[in-house]
Amino acid sequence: MYKVFLVDDEIVVREGIRTSFPWDSSGFVLAGEAPDGEIALSLLREIKPDILITDIRMPFMDGLALSREALAFMPSLKIIILSGYDEFTYAREALTLGVKEYLLKPVSAQELENALRRVSLQIDEDRRLHADLQAVRKQLELSSGLMKEQFLREVLQGIRDEEKRSNVFLNARKLDIELTKRYCRVMLISIRQTAPTDTLLPKALVTRVADSQPKGSVYLCQLDGLLAMLYLSDDAGVMEEQVFGVAGAIKHEAADLDLPAMHIAIGSQAGSIYQAPDSLASAFVTLKAMRGHMSEDSTSIMDNADTQAEMSEVISLADDASLYDRLRFAAVSDIGGVVNAFLSKDGVAQRSTLMLNYLLVESILTASRIIRENGGDPEKLLPHGMQDERGIALLTKPEDISKAAQGALTRALEFRDTQSLSRYSETIRQACSFIEDNYTDPNVSLSDAAASVHLSLNHFCTVFSQETGTTFIGYLTHLRLERAKQLLENTQMRSSEVALEVGYRDPHYFSYLFKKNSGLSPRDWRKERQVDGS
Template sequence: MSYSVFLVEDEVVVRESIRDSVPWAGSGFHLAGEAADGEMALPLIQDLKPDILITDIKMPFMDGLELARIVRRNLPWVKIIILSGHDEFSFAREAISLAVTDYLLKPLSAADLLATLRRVAGQIEAENAAREKIENLNRSLATGLQLMAERFLNDLATGLVPPGEALRRAGELGLALTARCYIVASLTPRVRPGGDASSQYAEYLKAVDLIGSLLAANLDVVRFSRSLRELILIFKGEEPGELERHCYAVCHSLKYEVERKTACALTARIGAAREGIQGIAESLAEAETAHRFAYIFGEDSVIGIEDARRVNFRGSQLLKLDPRGLAEGLRRGERADIPALLEGYLARLASEPADSFYRAFAAAELALTAARFVEELGGEADRVLPELGRLAEEARAGEGELRSCISQLLAAAFDFREARKRDKYGDLLLRARAYIDANFADPEISLNAVARQVSVSPSHFSTIFSQEAGRTFIAYLTETRIRRAMELLKTTALRSSEIAYRVGYKDPHYFSYIFKASAGCTPTEFRRRGSEP
């Protein structure tokens, strides 16, 4: 390593002698700059930031001691070597008070200067080594505390820490967990196909770092890793409804930013808001339940426990019997995957005794899996899968007949799954629109009121309505009111203020403003245009 040196000396002969007589090349030092007095030197030193400053004491404008004082204050790591004549020991005492590194008497030889520079370099190296050791110790301590915190949070989230002990241990680890309510979200960044394993892992780490930076200033969220691929967020607050809205908003924002700035997609699974610190484990368990329905709502989506409940999920009734890979294929595959699923299933049959009894048993196993899958989605297996009734008969008839029947059954199951995806919010949206259409004239109608009517949280209802209706709740309500106002303007002689009250606006002036923003003209102008021939 080469250390940079800056020289300040007002005597030209001395300055040039030091500059030209010291063999800088190969010495481990280089002369970064020079100046004739402190005033000229200071801006150069602040710009170059040398490792070592060599300065004379007596100089015009700004002497060496004043320069040393400023450098010590602004650039405390710079080592300072003072040059002085034999009769300047009073200056030497002041230099010592400034904690200069060394003090040399003029005249001096190049060898003496190099020896001093090497001693100073050794001091710099020793300080750097000590600093690095302290930093390593601090990093080790921080890593140890982080590992302890993550272990504690994992235990807490799985219900292994008693409530009375949880807050005490959290305080010892510096974790701010005290709150009335908690809600847990589980995040899984998934790298999109493309690139080698190294670049994919780099993109995953980029997504994780981005999530960390976006949450850094959010004191109401505690984040930890549950596994290499899963991040857990614990949201805390005082009011369940507000906490739930905050959680959904943050998860949607994280999804947007991750998918915009990295090559990853993001899935978020969210439990319900729970009171008490023991509610963290309960909320995480609900988030895990919601994850089982990713195949309905899409792998890369924000899924809440209410979503799972709304599609009639009955986790406790799921059957254990399951053909190898078939259930997973139904959940995550596509219709085009049917030939591969069929071959995989029939390959299993080929590996077992080829008698009609075993084929009938395996066919029953498949029927149960397909029926369970359809009923998970809220369908009636007998209606959706008419092939179920003849599956056992075809199994006894032979492999060819069984192959055809299974293919038709899988196709029907996939078609029903896709239909449920398209229509998963259809009933909810119809009920919401019907309520708005019947109550738009009520000035007190609100998103919260409609959400209550359809049994969905306000934040989740807002997201669902915007996605499915193609406009926000407020935009739809405004369109409904303005459309009715137009009808009244065309068909009645009511004044604008009366029409405003009839369509849900308390303030006629605000109604006129909204009407003009929507229709491009005032209510009076709209009525006049309608009466023109």
């Protein structure tokens, strides 16, 4: 059975599809419906349908905006667009979102069934592909030796448990791992991924190259979405040649086989295996520098010596897209949760001091970028000691690092908010004027309001809320209902006529909103005003 969700602001259309289509015998089930995109969005999160059928022109949130939002958290969702003849060109824009089917109103039961059948074939194919990928992944996990990988991850990240630490060499021998060498070094490999299968061949190449090395000198495991190689040797010079030889072999073979690009980051040389976390941390810092400076289209190599030479540039120029994207439109009150989640995600408590400092650098870089984007000078605005490595390195405890990160980000967001008060006041005033001029149009949407002042949807939502103290929907609803009250009190228009006059096609939905906001139905509200006025 395939679950279908229907969204259309016309009751007649929804009832027609609900009653005329043979749901019981078709293999499809109508799992839910909604009169507009905003209501639909919350229901979609709960129901998680396989197929979404949506009108393209609706109040509050149109079909394209709904499709975009729904695909963000349900990428496998299949979408069928309903469109009028005059909306054909607009409907075609939906193709860029991955919409495969659109139907022109009025829609017959046979047309709908044909479209659903075509979409169901795509769903079946996606499910088969997913099952195949799961089988391949399971086989790879079984063949790689899960216990050995887990042990290597613990060694690389630092064994905190005293009992495990005292038995580390005994446990290593049980897993056929030889750790009794004088030197160790860590290499991290990041594979550029644009599709689920992109990493399979690069991983196979790296595994083959690692297996070709002398027994007991190289161990491979997966770590936080990366490949980690642990090198062990009693001769530092031999290990140096081996590390760069392996890195070069991977780079050249990847180019010959036209594999996805890789970043190969080589950490610093360390002493005994207990110092492996320090080499891992320096490899992470090196990888960060590569992502900031090197091409994403070809495999590249950088070692810790190169990183140290360029560290000042990394601190001033590099940025972390993930932390930046989470915080550039966030409120100051969101900082604590975001920073703690970021630290927990990266397992900071299990890594070395250097790795903790690296994560703090991410916060400093993000804060600096936000300040610069808003016309400020990070050196003047950030806390003293946050502009160089020495000041950062003085912080060693996770709680101190979290506090410092939050302090820097708080300065940045407070500065951004101060700047935005003057910058966006006129912009939002223009947006409010646009809404006031167009609130009677049933099709006016959040996207329209954002476009009227040339802001992205997410940015507009954040700024509008900061400036007005309410959401776009809240502002629009308030305008419509206040106008509705005037019409109910001063005219003899029926409730359904008032609904249309203020921008609601569905009189039932209008009555629902009116009662929700005023506590009375439109009819009762009018009666109460008439009694008060008599």
